[in-house]
Amino acid sequence: MVHLVRNLVRKRDFYAGGLVIFFGLVMALKGPGYRLGTLMHMGPGFLPTALGIILIGLGIAIAGTAVTVPDGEDEDLLPANPEWFGWACILAGPLCFILFGSYFGLIPAIFTCVLVAAWGDRTATLKSSLVLAAVVTAFGVGLFSYLLQVPMPLLTWRGL
Amino acid sequence: MIETALTDLWYGFGVALQPHNIMWCFIGVLVGNMVGVLPGMGPLATISILLPLTFGIKPVGAILMLAGVMYGAQYGGAICSILLNLPCHPPHAVTCLDGFPMTKQGRGGVALGLTVMASFVGASWGITEMIFLSPILVRVALEFGPAEICSLMLLGLLAGSTLARGSPLKGVAMTVLGLMLGIVGTDLETGAERFTFGMTHLDDGIELVALALGLFGIAEFMNSINQVVSINAAYTNVRLRDMRPTKADVKQAIAPMFRGTLVGSLCALIPGTGPTIASFVAYATEKKISKHPEKFGTGLIEGVIAPEASTHSSVQGDFIPTMSLGIPGDAVMALLLGALMIQGIVPGPQLIKEHPDIFWGLVASFWIGNILLVLLNVPLIGIWVKLLTIPYKYLYPSALFFVCIGVYAANNDMFQVGETVVIGILGYVLLRLGFHPAPILLGFVLGPRFEENFRRAMLISRGDILVFLERPISAVFIGLCVLLIALQIYVRIRGSKPPIEIPTVLEGAE
Numbered sequence: 001m002v003h004l005v006r007n008l009v010r011k012r013d014f015y016a017g018g019l020v021i022f023f024g025l026v027m028a029l030k031g032p033g034y035r036l037g038t039l040m041h042m043g044p045g046f047l048p049t050a051l052g053i054i055l056i057g058l059g060i061a062i063a064g065t066a067v068t069v070p071d072g073e074d075e076d077l078l079p080a081n082p083e084w085f086g087w088a089c090i091l092a093g094p095l096c097f098i099l100f101g102s103y104f105g106l107i108p109a110i111f112t113c114v115l116v117a118a119w120g121d122r123t124a125t126l127k128s129s130l131v132l133a134a135v136v137t138a139f140g141v142g143l144f145s146y147l148l149q150v151p152m153p154l155l156t157w158r159g160l
Numbered sequence: 161m162i163e164t165a166l167t168d169l170w171y172g173f174g175v176a177l178q179p180h181n182i183m184w185c186f187i188g189v190l191v192g193n194m195v196g197v198l199p200g201m202g203p204l205a206t207i208s209i210l211l212p213l214t215f216g217i218k219p220v221g222a223i224l225m226l227a228g229v230m231y232g233a234q235y236g237g238a239i240c241s242i243l244l245n246l247p248c249h250p251p252h253a254v255t256c257l258d259g260f261p262m263t264k265q266g267r268g269g270v271a272l273g274l275t276v277m278a279s280f281v282g283a284s285w286g287i288t289e290m291i292f293l294s295p296i297l298v299r300v301a302l303e304f305g306p307a308e309i310c311s312l313m314l315l316g317l318l319a320g321s322t323l324a325r326g327s328p329l330k331g332v333a334m335t336v337l338g339l340m341l342g343i344v345g346t347d348l349e350t351g352a353e354r355f356t357f358g359m360t361h362l363d364d365g366i367e368l369v370a371l372a373l374g375l376f377g378i379a380e381f382m383n384s385i386n387q388v389v390s391i392n393a394a395y396t397n398v399r400l401r402d403m404r405p406t407k408a409d410v411k412q413a414i415a416p417m418f419r420g421t422l423v424g425s426l427c428a429l430i431p432g433t434g435p436t437i438a439s440f441v442a443y444a445t446e447k448k449i450s451k452h453p454e455k456f457g458t459g460l461i462e463g464v465i466a467p468e469a470s471t472h473s474s475v476q477g478d479f480i481p482t483m484s485l486g487i488p489g490d491a492v493m494a495l496l497l498g499a500l501m502i503q504g505i506v507p508g509p510q511l512i513k514e515h516p517d518i519f520w521g522l523v524a525s526f527w528i529g530n531i532l533l534v535l536l537n538v539p540l541i542g543i544w545v546k547l548l549t550i551p552y553k554y555l556y557p558s559a560l561f562f563v564c565i566g567v568y569a570a571n572n573d574m575f576q577v578g579e580t581v582v583i584g585i586l587g588y589v590l591l592r593l594g595f596h597p598a599p600i601l602l603g604f605v606l607g608p609r610f611e612e613n614f615r616r617a618m619l620i621s622r623g624d625i626l627v628f629l630e631r632p633i634s635a636v637f638i639g640l641c642v643l644l645i646a647l648q649i650y651v652r653i654r655g656s657k658p659p660i661e662i663p664t665v666l667e668g669a670e
């Protein structure tokens with residue numbers, strides 16, 4: 001039994017199934033709160049609840065079949081060399097876009113977004129990132145502000 | 161029947177040849193071709209970035225351009241596979257097997273030249289199929305009630321999720337997750353707010369563009385950052401005159417070209433089997449009927465031509481169920497359908513009748529686009545080859561900015577940029593756990609219509625769930641669903657392996 005469990009928690013599919021079960025549970029538990037109705041007059045909660053139950057079943061099947069198959073090549077949850085810094089940079093890019101776009105306008109938004117994102121590459125230098133950010137900013141302003149007229153001020157100050 | 165089809169096609173050319181429509185088509189195929197060449201960028205991400213920018217143009221121009229991106233990327237993907245041995249897009253994975261050896265022998269140019277030819281033949285056949293089959297399908301589909309539509313959608317969803325790559329169980333789970341994401345927001349019938357968790361920004365539901373760019377943009381960048389293999393650009397100096405095949409080459413290529421086309425068009429008729437499967441089947445067929453199967457993999461023309469022809473014939477064929485039934489076969493089709501829905505056009509069998517300009521204009525533009533692509537690919541080959549060498553470290557930050565502005569421009573709403581980031585994280589987690597996120601989009605686009613028709617079918621039948629089995633057409637669809645599931649279980653128990661070794665494909669870049 002202990003062996004079986006140890007075999008299971010090593011498998012990636014075990015966690016994959018777990019995640020699916022989690023989504024299913026959220027839907028199946030929250031669904032009935034929206035009123036189920038009857039089959040003839042379905043309420044807004046009917047389909048979410050049904051889908052949630054199906055998802056739970058699928059999740060159990062995914063996690064369950066993980067026991068029977070031999071180890072695949074890649075059972076680690078994290079890739080061989082995790083790129084925490086790179087991932088953070090990629091996610092920080094759009095966040096910079098939101099922050100600077102809301103308060104300072106399009107130019108700072110593009111510049112910081114590209115600059116921060118470019119930082120994530122291991123071979124990037126400050127100079128190469130700055131040049132790339134400047135080029136993309138010039139191109140982006142030309143295309144989106146002048147040509148396509150996206151309604152966002154180029155430079156503004158909304159206070160903090 | 162042939163006469164009406166030709167009249168309609170004539171009308172379609174009238175629409176597609178209007179100057180602004182030609183322009184949109186040209187922009188579409190140009191951008192698509194460019195992106196298809198760039199390693200690590202897929203047509204899905206490109207179409208989603210361009211999607212918000214099409215809100216301002218008329219529906220016809222918008223759909224011509226977005227469809228152009230899609231088949232343009234197919235042409236570009238072949239260049240990437242043959243010259244770099246990099247299967248940027250899954251349908252071209254098999255092309256690498258014989259394409260790259262040809263390049264090593266110095267015949268890469270010939271392979272490219274013949275590929276362009278095969279692609280055009282394949283696409284032309286697919287278009288012809290679309291012209292004649294779509295009206296027939298529509299005539300049948302107009303008789304469908306909600307019960308039939310429901311079972312058909314079920315079949316489409318099941319086929320789209322189980323026949324795609326990866327584990328079928330995980331595929332179905334992703335489809336159901338997509339259906340759930342499609343439910344988020346205000347319920348149209350009762351006005352109840354579902355799964356908004358108190359956020360008023362989510363009242364209108366999750367934005368299609370945010371979902372697509374989160375899954376195929378941000379998640380994809382996270383997956384590829386600092387992982388991209390160094391590009392072997394040793395063989396990329398192809399010039400125009402290298403592309404001219406000899407008479408013997410052409411003679412050798414003609415039969416595989418037509419066989420590939422045929423395989424592709426058959427695959428297009430089975431829901432859910434997209435271009436990727438078509439290309440694998442075509443390669444396997446060539447290998448089976450060849451007199452010297454052991455030579456495959458060493459640079460045989462047949463091994464390049466047949467899969468490419470079948471990919472293109474199946475890509476065009478995939479438009480048939482999408483446009484005539486409103487049921488997309490894969491994520492790209494789902495996205496195109498989503499684009500039409502954003503323009504206020506209701507997909508389904510009535511589309512061809514109500515918007516003939518969209519349907520016939522699209523059909524005609526396929527031909528124009530494919531001719532444009534041949535013209536673009538032959539003389540500009542040098543430029544495309546140069547694009548191959550753009551390093552990923554410049555590519556992804558620029559693409560990330562396009563993602564941000566694209567999502568923002570959809571509704572001028574910063575909240576949705578944040579939504580994209582969250583979906584991106586979720587998408588990466590799913591990728592790491594071995595899920596393929598493409599079926600999510602399928603479920604998301606079909607979700608609301610599925611619920612609507614399911615409710616209606618239940619109302620009409622007075623809550624009798626057996627209605628799906630009592631109506632004959634619906635029963636056939638349900639039977640096919642059961643067959644599909646049974647087949648998957650059978651394959652699983654027998655534990656059969658795919659017949660050909662598949663070169664590793666960049667995850668999710670379909």
